[in-house]
Amino acid sequence: MSKHENNRRSRLAVKSVTAVVIAALLLMVTMGAQYFFVRTTLLEEAHQRALSELKANSYKIESVTHSVEETMLTMKAPIERHLHAPDSVLFGIMGNVIKSSDLIVSCAVAFEPEYRVDDEKWSEYAVIKDNDGNIVRQQIGNASHDYFNMEWYRGAFNDASHWSEPYINGLGDNELVVTYSIPIRDKDKDETVGVLCADIKLEWLREFTNSSPLYPGSYNIILSREGQFLVYPVDSVAKSHTANASHLRDATVDELYRRMMAGEDGHMQVRSHSGKRRQVYFAPVPKTDGWSMAIVVDEKAILGKLYGLSLLLFTLSILGLALLAFIIGRAVKDNIRLQETKEKKARLDSELHIAGDIQQAMLPGDFPANRNVRVAAMLRPAREVGGDLYDWYLRDDKLYFIVGDVSGKGVPASLVMAVTRSLFRSTAERESNPAHIVTSINTGLTQINDNDMFVTLFVGVLDLPSGRLRYCNAGHDTPLLVNDDVRWLPVEPNLPVGLIADFEYKRQEMQLAPGTMLFFYTDGLTEAITGTHELFGADRMQAVVCKMAGEAPGELVSAMEAAVNKFVAGADQGDDLTMLAIKYDPVLEHYNWHKSLTLPCDRARVTDLGDFMNGLADELHIDEAMAMPLRLAVEEAVVNVMSYAYPPGQEKMVTIEAHANDEKLKISIIDEGKAFDPTAAADAETRLDVEERSAGGLGIYLFRQLMDGINYERINNQNILTFTKIINNKKINEK
Numbered sequence: 001m002s003k004h005e006n007n008r009r010s011r012l013a014v015k016s017v018t019a020v021v022i023a024a025l026l027l028m029v030t031m032g033a034q035y036f037f038v039r040t041t042l043l044e045e046a047h048q049r050a051l052s053e054l055k056a057n058s059y060k061i062e063s064v065t066h067s068v069e070e071t072m073l074t075m076k077a078p079i080e081r082h083l084h085a086p087d088s089v090l091f092g093i094m095g096n097v098i099k100s101s102d103l104i105v106s107c108a109v110a111f112e113p114e115y116r117v118d119d120e121k122w123s124e125y126a127v128i129k130d131n132d133g134n135i136v137r138q139q140i141g142n143a144s145h146d147y148f149n150m151e152w153y154r155g156a157f158n159d160a161s162h163w164s165e166p167y168i169n170g171l172g173d174n175e176l177v178v179t180y181s182i183p184i185r186d187k188d189k190d191e192t193v194g195v196l197c198a199d200i201k202l203e204w205l206r207e208f209t210n211s212s213p214l215y216p217g218s219y220n221i222i223l224s225r226e227g228q229f230l231v232y233p234v235d236s237v238a239k240s241h242t243a244n245a246s247h248l249r250d251a252t253v254d255e256l257y258r259r260m261m262a263g264e265d266g267h268m269q270v271r272s273h274s275g276k277r278r279q280v281y282f283a284p285v286p287k288t289d290g291w292s293m294a295i296v297v298d299e300k301a302i303l304g305k306l307y308g309l310s311l312l313l314f315t316l317s318i319l320g321l322a323l324l325a326f327i328i329g330r331a332v333k334d335n336i337r338l339q340e341t342k343e344k345k346a347r348l349d350s351e352l353h354i355a356g357d358i359q360q361a362m363l364p365g366d367f368p369a370n371r372n373v374r375v376a377a378m379l380r381p382a383r384e385v386g387g388d389l390y391d392w393y394l395r396d397d398k399l400y401f402i403v404g405d406v407s408g409k410g411v412p413a414s415l416v417m418a419v420t421r422s423l424f425r426s427t428a429e430r431e432s433n434p435a436h437i438v439t440s441i442n443t444g445l446t447q448i449n450d451n452d453m454f455v456t457l458f459v460g461v462l463d464l465p466s467g468r469l470r471y472c473n474a475g476h477d478t479p480l481l482v483n484d485d486v487r488w489l490p491v492e493p494n495l496p497v498g499l500i501a502d503f504e505y506k507r508q509e510m511q512l513a514p515g516t517m518l519f520f521y522t523d524g525l526t527e528a529i530t531g532t533h534e535l536f537g538a539d540r541m542q543a544v545v546c547k548m549a550g551e552a553p554g555e556l557v558s559a560m561e562a563a564v565n566k567f568v569a570g571a572d573q574g575d576d577l578t579m580l581a582i583k584y585d586p587v588l589e590h591y592n593w594h595k596s597l598t599l600p601c602d603r604a605r606v607t608d609l610g611d612f613m614n615g616l617a618d619e620l621h622i623d624e625a626m627a628m629p630l631r632l633a634v635e636e637a638v639v640n641v642m643s644y645a646y647p648p649g650q651e652k653m654v655t656i657e658a659h660a661n662d663e664k665l666k667i668s669i670i671d672e673g674k675a676f677d678p679t680a681a682a683d684a685e686t687r688l689d690v691e692e693r694s695a696g697g698l699g700i701y702l703f704r705q706l707m708d709g710i711n712y713e714r715i716n717n718q719n720i721l722t723f724t725k726i727i728n729n730k731k732i733n734e735k
Contacts, residue, residue: 020325027317038306046302050281050295053214058285068180091137094127104198105129110147111194156181156195163289166228176202205231215301223260225290260292359385359414364392372464372586376554379578386576387413388522389421396679397711399462400428403520403580406455420455432680434459434472435507442497454498463713467512467584472505482517482549517583519545524577528564531571553581591659598655601642609638616658629706636702637669645673668722679712
């Protein structure tokens with residue numbers, strides 16, 4: 001090759017590199033500008049949403065406080081007309097009011113010394129609604145309850161209504177209350193002679209402020225004028241700390257509390273002492289004597305989607321730049337000898353084969369040994385890379401699996417396949433409803449689907465102990481159900497994912513009998529074609545399934561692949577071929593020891609549970625090292641049911657069933673409360689301080705640490721949470 005030719009090629013190479021660098025710089029600048037624009041937009045949107053939420057919450061609080069004030073004003077008039085009536089009249093007036101109010105838990109009228117009774121300093125008539133809803137009437141003024149020096153009395157006596165600072169009430173339930181008080185006047189003497197007051201629990205504040213978080217993990221704070229926490233995500237902090245007392249927190253938090261107590265409104269970025277950035281939006285609550293409300297949002301909750309989208313766009317941009325570099329390189333080297341072109345093509349083919357190998361490596365390996373289910377699958381792309389996918393994994397005695405087919409072929413389809421698999425894995429780690437899993441995948445794909453690609457999916461969750469199959473079909477080929485006969489599995493006509501962002505996917509479920517096999521496939525099977533354009537078809541597929549119905553899943557997949565290969569006889573195929581076979585063949589476990597306990601949902605009865613667990617440990621000869629974590633896990637689960645499964649005041653029961661054999665102990669906690677799957681919650685981040693953790697997660701973290709197995713099922717309107725512990729106790733056979 002001549003020196004001139006070398007120089008020409010060098011100049012072309014420099015121009016090519018320069019063009020790619022300029023394109024990369026322009027792309028990076030554009031992406032950076034888009035990133036900051038979207039970031040600003042998301043933060044502004046969060047600001048506007050927070051302002052709306054603060055305003056809505058303020059209206060709710062104002063509505064409640066106004067209702068209490070109107071109730072008190074309504075009661076004030078008859079009290080003032082009967083200032084010297086018998087005690088029973090005053091008790092009756094207040095009792096009628098407290099019976100008709102869901103907010104007021106106690107009501108009292110307190111008089112100046114000797115006004116009601118000569119030589120009596122204290123006259124305070126109180127009507128109290130106890131925890132059982134009973135009305136208690138008593139005169140509570142005395143030397144130990146000197147109400148003249150109490151805030152609610154002093155604040156209202158000077159002809160003004162008054163909302164007190166929150167305090168722990170004296171009813172024994174350790175609840176925070178506030179008192180609203182107004183003066184009582186003797187119109188004949190034209191003077192203030194006492195104070196009428198009502199106590200309101202702050203539980204309603206926590207209920208409505210936490211009912212619908214603005215963002216995942218966001219929470220509300222409400223401060224009184226003196227810095228007392230009325231609402232805080234951690235009850236112990238709300239009852240034992242104030243905003244005035246710094247407790248190992250960042251200076252920005254102190255500044256936030258200062259501004260809230262000063263009655264300011266606005267927005268701040270604060271840092272926890274662990275360094276997390278949070279956006280806080282705050283405003284005073286009108287007509288509440290200085291209350292202030294704040295909404296605290298983790299910045300990642302606002303910008304999390306931006307981070308993921310930015311990473312995806314960056315990855316796609318790098319691929320685009322690589323493709324641009326390849327095109328330019330090919331354009332400026334069009335005069336390279338044929339051999340060089342062949343070498344380049346060979347390198348490209350090698351890279352595609354590597355990409356295909358990487359894609360194959362993303363598929364799950366051999367199915368782990370399991371006594372209840374067997375799984376086999378195969379995927380053969382029509383090109384080096386394809387758009388079919390399947391995946392499975394086991395979590396909490398459930399088999400999660402997916403089969404899918406991406407529209408289109410080649411690299412774009414393979415990228416969508418990779419994203420779909422990633423969305424499936426990330427969602428199924430915290431979700432056991434297949435319709436919710438498909439909805440999450442659909443949401444993720446529609447956000448990045450600029451090329452109108454879609455994916456047909458079948459997502460299933462098989463509970464291995466019970467054989468209950470829950471599934472959602474998103475436009476995928478109908479699978480076969482193989483038992484005594486071969487028939488189509490009933491499926492709802494849901495749309496494929498990636499088309500409509502807010503489509504509502506429907507969940508289905510059925511009970512699998514032992515020995516049942518499910519056969520899933522993509523249209524690359526039924527549309528496998530011969531050189532004369534004849535399709536393999538559903539009838540041939542069913543015939544192979546019928547022939548192999550009693551065999552293992554791996555043998556069915558192998559037989560089906562062999563039948564297709566024989567049919568097409570080497571003809572090129574235009575579509576990927578994927579098959580997945582699942583056979584539910586549980587090993588029935590026999591338990592020769594049983595014990596049960598049924599308790600009312602009363603936390604005072606937890607001691608009975610402790611006696612039950614101690615007796616269980618004694619009968620099964622379980623040593624204390626194992627018995628202690630068993631008690632801890634079961635008591636945590638049962639207390640959660642007692643505390644949250646049923647509406648307040650509803651008397652319901654929780655049952656603990658224990659079964660054992662010489663290998664394992666199985667304990668089931670059964671209730672008829674609202675549906676709640678604790679295994680779907682993410683484990684708590686135990687490295688954080690209590691006030692930094694998001695709500696929930698500690699229970700499931702505890703269960704997974706202490707138990708060998710955990711399973712949740714909702715059957716016949718019952719929550720059934722089952723723990724399994726390996727005990728290896730041969731003495732059980734002696735029972």
